[in-house]
Amino acid sequence: MHDNLILAVAIIGVLGIGAQWLAWRFQAPAIVLMSVAGLFVGPFWAWMFGHPLLNPSEVFATGGVDAHGKAISSLLGPIISLAVAVILFEGGLNLRFHELRESGKAVMRLIFIGTPIAWGLGTLAAHYAAGLSWPVAILFAGILVVTGPTVIMPLLRQSKLGGKVGSTLKWEGIVNDPVGALLAVVVYEALRVLNAGENPLYAAGWIFVAAVMAGCLGVAFGYGLVHMFRRGWAPEYLKAPILLSGVIACYSLAEMIEHETGLVAVTVFGMALANARFASLQEVRKFKENIAVLLISGVFVILTADLTPQDIASAFNFPTFAFLFCMLFIVRPISAGLTTLGALKPKESALIGWIAPRGIVAVAISGFFAERMVADGYEDASRLTTLAFAMAITTVVLHGFTIKPIARWLGLVRVNRPGTLIVGSTPWSVGFAKCLSDAGADVILADSNFGRLRGARQANLDRFYGEVVSEGAELQLDHSKFDSVVAVSANDPYNALVCSHFGPELGRNHAFQLASQDLEEDNPRAINLAARGQTLGGRGRTYDALIRDTYRGWTFSKTTLTEGFTLENLKAKRPDADLLAELRPDGSMVFLGPSRSAKGGVGVTVISFGPETAVTEPETKDGADEAEAENADTSSTENEALPEAKKAGLLSRIKNPKSTGERSSL
Structure with a gap:
């Protein structure tokens, strides 16, 4: 067991960082290469040899596995929880209020009007097209309102798409990155307390109070560290370790208040640091670049390697294709294209209504909540990781190959000007x-x-x-x-x-x-x-x-x-x-x-x-x-x-x- 665990950690690290390096070397989307790496050592290896080279559920299990190879009791949940906490902290670091104000009317419309529309229409698509139960559909649609900045930025560079369209797509991804997780937290907490038989009004009130308390805890951690760094109470070489310890402590304390409010706390923690003017912010960003990249790579490899050949086979069916069609050709054009009309030119709104790649955050958070929803009795939640994976790969590949020709056809790409x-x-x-x-x-x-x-x-x-x-x-x-x-x-x-x-x-x-x-x-x-x-x-x-x-x-x-x-x-x-x-x-x-x-x-x-x-x-x-x-x-x-x-x-x-x-x- 000990040797297997060490080998598994080594494989995860090498595959994750190796995929990131190949993505940089060949200017390819990292999410695609990490998916290929995880699928190869997981379900594809099991399909070829009868047993996966890397089975995270089995390796991290502490209480054995069931008939499907899934852990009865596992360290996998806490590991993914902490990794997702750091990922959301990184998302909060990107959200600066003054840049949100300067990002323009189109972004504000996408956030405050387009997001609720996308959530509502996505819920309908997840229920009627994908066949998910209403509770799972509502939670999953909330996660999918995000458009990952780690995916959209390479597409913008590849297509030479700038101006209002490029700026709008970029800032939509940055701002929406933590929003999907927060929506999922709210839905999950509401379902949990309702299943416990508590009074709905009392449950809603407690969720609100717990979220506020978690937010205040995040603000306290953020400005406490800012004060500490400004006063010189920590040497330069300890700032990154202190920051990582602070994220873990903030998440743990918020979890003691109420389950899953730790995600709210660490997101607010990152936002507090991002909006506080202090000289050590550059060191914070170095922490994000080093630690967050490592954790994102590891989590994505774990999630894809943990899939089974049956999970992959179930992804290629009519409900999945119908769901993808609805999300690409109905939900996004209505929630983004129509929302930005008036703030942008019609051809600009048309392109924004098409481009919406989902990234690593959507897949990681889907896997995070899938485990908890299944434990609470929602069996169909086991499909969330597969559906999120299919959505991410489809949008990255499809939008990656079409953004440049469509932008050129619409006349939105800079031409003949060096x-x-x-x-x-x-x-x-x-x-x-x-x-x-x-x-x-x-x-x-x-x-x-x-x-x-x-x-x-x-x-x-x-x-x-x-x-x-x-x-x-x-x-x-x-x-x-x-x-x-x-x-x-x-x-x-x-x-x-x-x-x-x-x-x-x-x-x-x-x-x-x-x-x-x-x-x-x-x-x-x-x-x-x-x-x-x-x-x-x-x-x-x-x-x-x-x-x-x-x-x-x-x-x-x-x-x-x-x-x-x-x-x-x-x-x-x-x-x-x-x-x-x-x-x-x-x-x-x-x-x-x-x-x-x-x-x-x-x-x-x-x-x-x-x-x-x-x-x-x-x-x-x-x-x-x-x-x-x-x-x-x-x-x-x-x-x-x-x-x-x-x-x-x-x-x-x-x-x-x-x-x-x-x-x-x-």
């Missing part, structure tokens, strides 16, 4: 971003330091404040606005990390970083070429060199080439300039470097960085050529974020670094 994410806000990158933006490209300037973004704010550039390689950026950063990334911070290893992070998503040929001095010197301790992005600009044009030239007065220029003013003319007039990018008439943008020289051509706009000299047209032989040359766009972009006095002072230090005892490494 976009880039520039990571690292400096005087040089602000000027570069401003020049690209003036040339017609979508540009987002990102930095994790709010002060360094001052130049971007003054230049009125689109910007992102936060860490671009964090999981929070998956939700906050609009990936539809860029198809390339340029890392230009002062930290070369960090630039390589950014390129490695976005490379699988955008393509390695669309990830760029500045030249490295260590690389130029063939330093064996330098970052391997395979781990870096492609070099932007010329060889030796490192961060220090570019910043030095910025303070020397070099400027950015965008020059549109014509038949009378070619690339050769531009190079002749600006021989010392760095040619950084070409924006071509077909809407594409190419960043230039040692292995990607400029090609030029009529209508191509070249972005260059060089000494502040006027770019004049060449002498022409006839009036037609002269008129054409005069049409060349040769505007320059200076760095407005640098006060002249500061620029002069820094320039003097660069020219004479020894006079101040400082090294010129700006």
